[in-house]
Amino acid sequence: MKIAVASGKGGTGKTTLAIALALSLEEEETFLLDCDVEEPNIHLFLPFKDCENKAISILCPLIATDACTGCGLCVEQCMYNAIVKIKQKAMVFTELCHGCGACALICPEKAITEIEHHIGNLSTSQGNFLNLVQGCLDIGNPLAIPVIKAVKKAAPSKTPWIILDCPPGTSCSMIHSISGADAIILVTEPTPFGYHDLKLAVNTLKSFSNAFFGVIINRCNSGDESIINYCNKENIPILLQIPESRKIAEAYAQGSSLLEVMPEYKVILKSLLYDLKQKAGQAI
Amino acid sequence: MIIAISASGKSMEGLFEKRFGRAPFFIIYHTEDKSFTSKDNQQNLNAVQGAGIQSAQNILDEGVQALITGHCGPKAWQILSNAEIKVYCAEASTVKDALEQFLQGKLKALENADVESHWL
Numbered sequence: 001m002k003i004a005v006a007s008g009k010g011g012t013g014k015t016t017l018a019i020a021l022a023l024s025l026e027e028e029e030t031f032l033l034d035c036d037v038e039e040p041n042i043h044l045f046l047p048f049k050d051c052e053n054k055a056i057s058i059l060c061p062l063i064a065t066d067a068c069t070g071c072g073l074c075v076e077q078c079m080y081n082a083i084v085k086i087k088q089k090a091m092v093f094t095e096l097c098h099g100c101g102a103c104a105l106i107c108p109e110k111a112i113t114e115i116e117h118h119i120g121n122l123s124t125s126q127g128n129f130l131n132l133v134q135g136c137l138d139i140g141n142p143l144a145i146p147v148i149k150a151v152k153k154a155a156p157s158k159t160p161w162i163i164l165d166c167p168p169g170t171s172c173s174m175i176h177s178i179s180g181a182d183a184i185i186l187v188t189e190p191t192p193f194g195y196h197d198l199k200l201a202v203n204t205l206k207s208f209s210n211a212f213f214g215v216i217i218n219r220c221n222s223g224d225e226s227i228i229n230y231c232n233k234e235n236i237p238i239l240l241q242i243p244e245s246r247k248i249a250e251a252y253a254q255g256s257s258l259l260e261v262m263p264e265y266k267v268i269l270k271s272l273l274y275d276l277k278q279k280a281g282q283a284i
Numbered sequence: 285m286i287i288a289i290s291a292s293g294k295s296m297e298g299l300f301e302k303r304f305g306r307a308p309f310f311i312i313y314h315t316e317d318k319s320f321t322s323k324d325n326q327q328n329l330n331a332v333q334g335a336g337i338q339s340a341q342n343i344l345d346e347g348v349q350a351l352i353t354g355h356c357g358p359k360a361w362q363i364l365s366n367a368e369i370k371v372y373c374a375e376a377s378t379v380k381d382a383l384e385q386f387l388q389g390k391l392k393a394l395e396n397a398d399v400e401s402h403w404l
Contacts, residue, residue, distance in 0.1 A: 075341065081334020084341045086367050093359060096334050 001277050002162040004181035004211075008197025008204075010168035012187045013218040013242070018165035019045050020258040022130055024269035030130050031155035035177035036167040037120060037135040037147040044255050048125035048132055056122050056135070056150045058099030058143065059114035063090045067111035074103035074112065098143065120147040124154055131155070144173045152180070161273070168197075170204040178205070182280040184213035185239060190223030198227060202236065212279045214239040239272055285315040287386065288343040290353040291379045294322035300376040302354025305335030311379050312346050315387075336360035343369070352382050352391065361397035373398060 005018040015034075019042065022032040034042040061074070061083070070088030082096035083103060090103075094117055104112040120137040135151035137144050144167075155162045166177035178184055184205060188198040198215065205213050213236070217227055220241035231238050242248075242265075251261040259266050290307035292299040301307040310323040325342055328335040336356075340363040343351060350370045364371055372391040376382035385391050 081328075081331055081338045084337050084344075084363055086341075086344060086363055091363070091366075093334065093337060096337070 001160065001183075001273075001280065002164065002181045003273065003276060004164040004166050004178040004184045005187060006166040006174060006178055006184055006201060007168055007187045008170055008199070008201035009188065009194050012168075012189050012194060013216075014168070014187050015041060015045070015165050016248075016252055016258055017185070017187055017216060017218070018042075018163050020265060021269050021273060022161075022163050023257055023259050024266045025129070025161055025273065026266075026270075027129050028160055030161040030163065031159050032130060032132050033151050033155055033162065033164045034132075034134040035148050035151055035164050035173075037137045037144050037151065038167065038173070040134045040136050042132060042134055042165060043123070045257060046130075046132055048123055048134070049127065050125060052124045054122040054124075054150075055118055056120040056147050057116035057118050058097070058146050059101060060094045060097040060099055060117040061092050061103045061112045062115045063092060064111045064113070065089050067109045069109055069111075071108065073106045073108065077102045077106045095142075099146065119143050120150075122147070122150050122154060131159075145176050148173060148176050152177075170197075170200045174201075175204065175208050178209055178211070181209070181211050183276040184209065184211050185216055185276075186213060187216045187218055188227055189219045190217060190225070190227045192226070194223070195226045195230065199230070202234065212276070212281075214276075217241045219244040239276075240268065285350065286346065286348045287313045287315065287350045287352060287383070288323070288346065288348040289313060289351075289379050289382055291322070296320060296378070296380045296383070298379055300354075300374065300379050300382045304351075304353040304356055304360055305331075305337075305339045307339065307353070310339075310343055310346075311383075312343075312348065313383060334359075337363060340364055340367075350386070352386050355399040356394060356397050357399050358397040358401050361394070370394075 005014045007014050022030050034040040068089050072085045075083045075085050080096050080098050082093045084091050104114050119141050123134045125132045133154040135147040137147045167173040186201050188194040215238050222244040247261045289311045290301040291309045291311045292301045308326050311320050313320045328338050337359050340360045352372045352374050356371050371394040374382040
């Protein structure tokens with residue numbers, strides 16, 4: 001069962017909630033994946049014990065200039081405009097390469113070899129029940145997707161529970177993170193910002209996903225009724241409302257989990273997960 | 285000498301285009317016989333990335349020795365300087381204006397990219 005925790009707006013409580021959901025499962029095998037590879041922060045709340053690190057690379061072309069005849073086929077083929085032909089030789093702009101490999105395939109002279117180009121790191125930590133995976137994109141690198149793919153691949157598909165902490169927004173990173181999820185939770189807050197970005201997120205899900213989705217309203221007593229009215233109008237289930245609480249904010253600031261200060265949420269979140277599983281059409 | 289001038293349209297009287305990478309056309313001007321042709325560059329208008337690189341490739345293929353445009357970023361510069369194409373930045377309304385400024389020796393060749401990369 002794959003559950004993606006996403007939002008339009010940042011700072012609504014995705015990570016807090018993803019962690020609390022994972023912890024609520026206690027002695028059930030779970031993978032918690034931090035797909036927010038531009039700013040991963042699950043490690044600030046849960047220690048990565050016996051952390052295993054792995055480099056994430058893509059394959060980029062290296063031109064053997066002796067063998068290159070300057071035919072220009074690789075330049076034509078590259079849809080990322082990463083290759084140019086200059087003085088009858090191909091020249092690569094590695095920072096624009098997406099690693100698709102088309103240039104190496106098309107080169108009639110076999111003048112292109114593919115070499116690994118480092119774009120990020122993958123950290124995994126195996127626990128008795130809870131396993132953590134976090135991806136971290138290299139600073140200045142624009143290719144978040146291959147890192148997100150590596151994070152998602154780190155969890156065996158037969159794992160009973162996979163919880164994905166997704167990046168905010170509605171662009172490629174978010175869409176790749178939610179793709180393949182059985183159910184999606186959109187975390188929001190009752191402010192004009194939360195409302196605006198929730199609508200964007202809902203429209204994104206409607207365009208890119210068939211998964212069951214619902215909304216969790218965080219800091220629910222802090223704003224207005226716009227989210228509730230919107231969800232009712234759109235027939236979007238409100239899965240949970242978490243009130244604004246200084247206790248939760250303090251726990252968050254100290255890097256501890258929601259469940260430590262609000263243990264009563266353990267049962268609530270666990271039943272929410274089982275409820276999602278049922279709604280997503282999976283046998284309990 | 286063959287000169288490329290970034291342009292919004294296909295004619296000398298058309299608007300001069302300040303952008304190099306996303307210029308819709310280049311006017312390719314031959315000083316010997318004062319003739320010109322236009323080179324379509326519109327495939328780069330909506331390029332996700334690398335528009336400057338492919339625009340440089342485009343004018344390279346025309347065998348030009350000089351480029352008159354508004355600005356030049358670091359990647360295009362890397363290609364143009366490698367190919368020994370001189371880059372001149374102009375402020376002009378029409379392609380003709382820009383060319384005349386060049387022919388009158390009013391433009392100075394760039395010694396480096398004059399704007400930052402859009403990508404990194």
